Amino acid sequence: MSQLGRRIVLRLPIKSVAVAAALLLSACGLSQSPTGNAESGKVRVVAAENFWGSITAQVGGSRVQVTSIIVNPDTDPHSYEATPGDARLIAQAQYVILNGAGYDAWAPKLIGANPVAGRTVLTVADLFGKKEGDNPHLWYSPAYVDQVIDRIASDLGKIDFANASVFTQQAAQYWTVGLKDYHDTIGAIRQKHAGTKVGATESIFSYLADGTGLDLVTPYSYLNAISEGTDPSAADKAEVESQIASRAIRVFLFNSQNSTPDIQGLVDKATSKGIPVVKMTETLTPAGATFQDWQTAQLKDLLQALGG
Template sequence: MAGGIAALAVGAALTAGCSTKPATAPVGASAPGGATTKIAVVAAENFWGSIALQLGGTHVTAASIISNPDTDPHSYEATPNDAKLIARARLFIQNGIGYDTSWAPKLVSANPASGRDVLTVGDVVGLKDGDNPHQWYSHDSVDKVIDAITAEYKKLDPADAAYFDTQKQTFETTTLAPYNQLESDIKATYAGTPIGASESIVSPLADTLGLKMATPYSFLKDISEGNDPSVADKTAIDSQIKGKQIKVYVYNSQNSTPDIAAQVAEAKAAGIPVTTVTETLAPAGATFQDWMVAELQGLKSALAQATGH
C-alpha cells in the first residue's frame, strides 16, 4: 500500500499547490467579515468524528474518512480525497490500537502539514496494538477521549477556551444524558447476567454494563481480526447456546461470518434473544449518542425478554 499512499500524497500536494489559500490557516486568525477561522478536524472513523463535531460546535469543521456502515476499518484503502482532508486538517483523530494503523498513520506521514496535531485514541486510553481497539463502546474511554479532544481545541484556539469548556459540559450532562441513563439502568438491573457475543467489539460494552461475557475472548478476538476461530472455542459456544448458559446473544451485523450466522440461528432456535451492534454509526448520518441509545435500547429489551424483568 506504500506506493498508493505516496501517490495520494502527490495528489494532495498538487491540489494544495493550485489553491490561492494556505492549506492550514492559523486558528484564531481573522477571516473576511471578522469571523474567526474554524479548526479543521478530520477523524479516521465517524463515531469519533461525531463527538469531535459536537464538542467543537460552531468553532470547528469536522469530516470523517470512514462513514459507510459497510466499510471495514481494519482493511480500509485510502483515497485521494482522504489525502486532501488530511493535508488540510489542524487536528486528525485516529483510533490506533491496531484498528486503523495499517493506513491512517501512513496517510498522515505522507501528507505533512505544519501545525497539525494528531490525537490517537489508543494513547489517550493507554492501550496498544493487540489490545481491544473498540473503545467507543467503553464509557470510561469515551470520557477520556472527550477530555482529550477538548484539551486539543483549547490548545489550538486558546482564546475560545471557555466556549469549549461549555460545549464539553453540555455534551456530557445534557446531550449524553439518555445514553448515560440507559447504561446506568442496564447495569443496575442486569449486572452479572451472562451473555454471548460474536466478536470483541461487545467486550468493552459488557464491561461498562457489568454483564458477564461468557464467550471465550480468543474467539471474539479471532472474529474481530478476521482469523479462523479454534474448534474448541466453537464447540464451547455451541454448548453454551444449546445449554442456555447465556441469556442474550449480541452480534456485530457488519461482520457476520458463516460461524456467526450459524450461532445466531442456533441462539434463535434455542429461544435466546438476539440483538445487534455495528462497527460504525448506523445509519451513517446518526450522531454518536443516537446510535448508542438505539443499540442500548435493543440490548435492554433483549435482556428484559430473557430475564422477565
C-alpha cells in the same frame, strides 16, 4: 479458504497509496501549515471514523468543521482502503482524530507520508496505552468516551485559544445533557442485570460488557479471532456452540458489520433456542445519527432483550 478470512482482500498497498497521495498533494501545493476555513474561521477537523467525528462536532459546535472518512454502515473499517482524497482531507486539517491500535492503520501512514507543520493529531488508543493486537473498539467503553471528550475539548482549546472556555463548556454540556440517556441506560442495565451471562460474536462488546456489568462468557480468544478475521480454535468454537445449545447465556450480541456464514449460523442457532439476538455495528447507524442516539438505541435494545 475459511469464510472468516474475508478481511484479506486484494488491493493497492496502503504505503503505495500514501506515497502516491503525498506526491499528488505536494504537486497541488498542499504540504503547508493547515489553516481554518478562511470564511468561517472554524477549526478544520478530520476524524478517521464517524463515531469520533460525531463527538467532536458536538464538543466543538459552531466553531468546528468536522469531516469523517469512514461513514458507510456497510463498510468494514478493518479492511478500509484509503484514497488520495482521504490524504487530501488530512493534509488540509488542523486537527486529525484516529482510533489507533491497528484499527485504522491506513491513517497514520497517510499522515506520515505528508507531514504538515502545526497539525494536531489525537490517536485515541495512545491515551489508554492500547497498541495493535489489543481490543481496538475503544468507543464502546463509556469510561474511555468520557475521557476522550475532555481531551478533544482541551486540544480544540489549544488550536483556537480564544474559544478555549467555550469548548470546555460545550464538552460539559454534551456530557451532562447530550449523553444523559446514554449514561442512564448503561446505569439501568448495570442496576438490573449486573452479572448476567451474555455471549457475543466478537470483541466489539467487550468494553461495554465491563461498563454495564454484564458477564461476557464467550472466550476472549474466540472474540479476538473473529475481530481479526482469523479462524477460532476448535475448542473455542465448541464452547460458543455449547453456550448457545445449553442456553447458558441470556442474550447473544452480533456485530452485523463483521458477519460470515459461520457467524450467521450461530445467530440462527441462538434464535432457534429462544435466545434474543441484539445487533451492534462498528460505525454510526444510520450514518447521519449522532454517537449518543446510535449507542443508546443499541443499549435500549439490549436492556429490552435482558428483560427490561
